[in-house]
Amino acid sequence: MPTIPSPLPGVFYRRPSPDQDTYVSEGDQITEGQTIGLIEVMKNFTELKATAAGTVTxxxxxxxxxxxxxxDVAVLE
Known part of the structure; x- marks a missing residue:
């Protein structure tokens, strides 16, 4: 099964800010290039994008x- 790896070291966040919903949840269909989270390094945030289309398992x-x-941050089916 394909996975989505982190492109850099840092802290992984599943939502754009603490008061907002997660980008995606387990069971969601996603497209290649869709943002699934953020990686924060020294107060700089980089979008973590799906490397393939599929369902987040x-x-x-x-x-x-x-x-x-x-x-690996997430597994796709």
Whole structure:
């Protein structure tokens, strides 16, 4: 199954801000290039975009958890 890896190290966020809904949830259909979260590095936020289209079956990283370069964040079906 395809995965979506983190392009850089930082903190993974599933929502654009604490008072907004998540970008996507498990079970959602997504398209290639769709934003699924943010990676924050030293107060700079970079969108994490889907590398393929499919259904998000699982997030491998909790919201507000640290990720490293190449670490898989989500699994697609």
């Amino acid at each position: 699982e997030f491998l990283v909790d919201d507000e958890s640290e990720v490293s370069v190449g670490q």
